[in-house]
Amino acid sequence: MYKAYCRVYQVVFKGVSGFLPWREPVLLQGENSVRKLAGLIHEKGRRKVLVVTDKGIASLGLMNGMLEEMDRSGVAYVIFDQTVPNPTIENIETALEMYKKSSCDGIVAFGGGSSMDCAKGIGARLVRPEKSIPQLKGVLKVRKRLPVLFAVPTTAGTGSEATIAAVISNPETHEKYPINDVSLIPHYAVLDPNLTIGLPKHITSTTGMDALTHAVEAYIGRSNTKETLIHSRNATKMIFRYLERAYENGGDLEAREQMLKASYFAGVAFTRAYVGYVHAVAHTLGGFYGTPHGLANAVILPYVLEYYGDAVHRSLAELADLVGLGKSGDREEQKAKAFIREVRAMNKRMGIPEKIQGIQEKDIPLMVERAHKESNPLYPVPRIFHRKDLENIYRMIKE
Secondary structure, eight states: OHHHHHHHHHHHHHHHHTTSOOOOOEEEESTTGGGGHHHHHHHTTOSEEEEEOBHHHHHHTTTHHHHHHHHHHTOEEEEEOBOOSSOBHHHHHHHHHHHHHTTOOEEEEEESHHHHHHHHHHHHHHHOTTSOHHHHOEESOOOSOOSEEEEEESSSSOOGGGOSEEEEEETTTTEEEEEEOGGGSOSEEEEOGGGGTTOOHHHHHHHHHHHHHHHHHHHHSSOOOHHHHHHHHHHHHHHHHHHHHHHHOTTOHHHHHHHHHHHHHHHHHHHHHOOOHHHHHHHHHHHHHOOOHHHHHHHHHHHHHHHHGGGGHHHHHHHHHHTTOOOTTOOHHHHHHHHHHHHHHHHHHTTOOSSBTTOOGGGHHHHHHHHHHHHTTTSOOSSOOOHHHHHHHHHHHBO
């Protein structure tokens, strides 16, 4: 009965989502495209923007070109550089006060997924002042147009510049949960490969595998559209071709540019087709232990794909053929297993561990409950997991 309930919920939700005002951000792409952002902000009549970033980004000088152009274009700005990994409710509220006191009328999210999540949280609270962040948790709780949001990713992984999701952490309860609403999709996004040139290897690898997780979970799910299937396939093909190139040679501009595009395509795919149990488990690890999201996804992905069994053989076989892993005459099961093996091999070649350190036995029951609640009945996964299945996953990934 429970599985039937989940499937009915997902079918109804997919039907309803077809009537939502989906959109994709307007893109600025290519080398030094971030310098064009100031002109766009000015053109859109924004008088003063809040730039949301973190201290690491600010110290590296990655924003200098953009800020110079803002000064030249007469665009006023204030900088909030206190974003933390896995942004918190307090983080968002502090930035929100800066936005209000500075009389801003637009937001620039500059950085990785955390900066974009923080910026989206600020926007959600601005248009829903009567609701707290915990009250906005879940699906379609915002439902109002945000101030103009410009997203500038400095990693190729989260795809947050294209998505409906803002993932927020509550350190008091060890929760990490998404706010999902079409109004959170940024209005404009900048894909400038120069901003990713200096990424350390471990960030390049884990954020890249984060993007692959988005593409794969979207592809194997049951809420795909013709467009999301195309985006998932394109992203998967590009990641298999360019991720390890970017990892081995951080200055490979073509690889960096293609990975940014792959991350974006994967973001467009999963924001409509949704994700699955890899993300539900990864969110609990981030909430309890601060495990970086990309690292968690990279480690968990092959375990969950294996656990799905024959429910994903056909779709993974298609991806295996796409990236040149399928052999003529192989059965779907053989191709699917070849795909999973290659995911593990990619992780190994890029120094990503096979297990997650620090998982405490006493925390597993609560993490199971939270992962179960996040994923069921919403996520249109290929096979419904029960609590025992999720418990098994935690024990598989536990070092």
